[in-house]
Amino acid sequence: MSVEQSARSAASSLPRSVRVREVGPRDGFQNEPEVIATADKLRLIELLLASGIERLELTSFVRPDVIPQLADAAELLDSVRRPEGRDCSFSVLVPNPRGLERALQHLPNFDEISVFLSASETHNRHNVNRSIAESLAGLEKTINDARAAGLRCEGVIATSFGCPYEGRVEPERVFEIAAALVEFGCVEIGFGDTTGMANPLQVGGFYRAAFERFGGAEIELTAHFHNTRGQGLANVLAALGAGVCSFESSFGELGGCPVPAGSTGNVASEDLVSMLHEMGIETGIDLDALLVASRAVEATLGRRLGAHLLRAGPVEWQHR
Ligand code: ZN
Numbered sequence: 359m360s361v362e363q364s365a366r367s368a369a370s371s372l373p374r375s376v377r378v379r380e381v382g383p384r385d386g387f388q389n390e391p392e393v394i395a396t397a398d399k400l401r402l403i404e405l406l407l408a409s410g411i412e413r414l415e416l417t418s419f420v421r422p423d424v425i426p427q428l429a430d431a432a433e434l435l436d437s438v439r440r441p442e443g444r445d446c447s448f449s450v451l452v453p454n455p456r457g458l459e460r461a462l463q464h465l466p467n468f469d470e471i472s473v474f475l476s477a478s479e480t481h482n483r484h485n486v487n488r489s490i491a492e493s494l495a496g497l498e499k500t501i502n503d504a505r506a507a508g509l510r511c512e513g514v515i516a517t518s519f520g521c522p523y524e525g526r527v528e529p530e531r532v533f534e535i536a537a538a539l540v541e542f543g544c545v546e547i548g549f550g551d552t553t554g555m556a557n558p559l560q561v562g563g564f565y566r567a568a569f570e571r572f573g574g575a576e577i578e579l580t581a582h583f584h585n586t587r588g589q590g591l592a593n594v595l596a597a598l599g600a601g602v603c604s605f606e607s608s609f610g611e612l613g614g615c616p617v618p619a620g621s622t623g624n625v626a627s628e629d630l631v632s633m634l635h636e637m638g639i640e641t642g643i644d645l646d647a648l649l650v651a652s653r654a655v656e657a658t659l660g661r662r663l664g665a666h667l668l669r670a671g672p673v674e675w676q677h678r
Pocket of ligand 1: 385582583584613614623624
């Protein structure tokens with residue numbers, strides 16, 4: 359087999375197109391030290407939408423005194439404009455029934471909610487000061503109310519691949535939580551590698567098992583990787599190999615989880631899109647236009663961001 363033939367046969371087992379949800383305006387802006395002005399957020403969201411992005415997590419209805427970075431959720435939702443002439447799905451992260459109540463006042467300006475909890479008790483306590491059972495009980499009501507309002511629901515499970523406090527997290531435990539969320543009405547489950555502990559072999563095995571468990575139920579299984587230890591894209595490739603067609607990422611490599619201290623960030627959207635396109639996998643996103651948005655957020659924040667493409671630019675196969 360020639361090198362090209364073997365590359366083609368490897369590619370044939372990967373999906374031909376994937377869905378990318380940009381989470382920078384929520385996951386990114388929430389975890390940055392500064393509060394970005396609403397007008398700047400709206401301008402950056404417009405640039406993101408101009409790249410063809412079809413899924414966008416816009417904000418979250420969390421307590422403004424706890425997360426001032428997202429205190430403008432209502433104003434942002436009221437001001438954001440949908441791109442003309444194409445479908446685009448806006449999502450809002452909702453922590454509890456109270457957050458949903460506030461969000462619902464801004465329909466029809468968003469289409470989906472995501473709810474979240476952790477797969478490890480200690481991380482869940484640190485994050486939301488509740489046990490997993492208490493979180494699930496609250497989320498059941500949130501998901502029910504959201505569905506009654508016609509919203510699509512994603513359940514995000516943090517620390518799905520490992521916990522900074524407890525270490526290993528058994529996939530079976532993660533799948534039990536996922537099954538509960540599906541029973542409540544989630545049609546998408548996002549598995550989060552919150553502190554970047556996952557490795558590609560683990561990710562491949564995890565998603566193959568997840569598809570065995572949920573594949574028949576038409577549940578979208580999404581990968582939310584953090585590049586904390588530089589393994590984000592390797593984990594993406596492993597997830598693709600296991601059949602994952604849905605990813606969450608953040609422009610500029612913004613965001614992430616502040617445990618361990620100072621660490622970043624989500625997989626960078628531009629690095630992800632570049633790798634996918636180079637492998638012949640479609641995203642519907644114009645990489646050059648996405649880089650315009652990434653350079654703009656870098657300029658807004660006034661410091662270098664982690665995305666490799668921001669420094670290197672797209673791959674050029676012909677010298678201009
Ligand atoms: Zn994240």
